[in-house]
Amino acid sequence: MAAFVYILRCADGSYYVGSTRKSLEERVVEHSNGLLGGYTRSRRPVVLVWSQSFERITDAIAMERRVKGWRREKKEALIRGDTAALPDLAARRRR
Template identity: 35%
Template sequence: MTYWVYILASKPGGTLYIGVTNNLVRRVYEHREGLADGFTKKYGIKTLVYFEPHDAIATALQREKNIKHWSREWKIDLIIASNPDWRDLYEDIVR
């Protein structure tokens, strides 16, 4: 099974959310449709701007925790390194 660490944004340079899941398409869909109560729904965070795969849940959870403790600047640098235009990557994962 693959586990995914992902970052959602409210807009380019906006509010960020970091999460982990074993079903990236389903989880991002839930955020986009407002089905996931909490932080993302409250702040309108729906755009998938970054994701990375992991083979083990422990590795994914540790990576999520590490990224959450990074400075905002480092998080933005991570996004920009692979997605400089802050493009919504959702269509890429549903293909």
């Protein structure tokens, strides 16, 4: 069964990173309709801006945790598909 990591842009401009085993479309609808408690419920509407599929949920969860720890500019590089910028953005954090 596939699993997904996804990033939602919330109405306040913030980003939410999550993972699911459900269909990605179903999960986004749940966030959009306020069916899930927590961060996105009070920040609707939300828009799916990035996702990646994984074969195993454990890999998706590991990626979710990794991306949740990233600063905004690194998340935005991922959303843009600018993977070449990711190592530089990670290096800036260590300085």
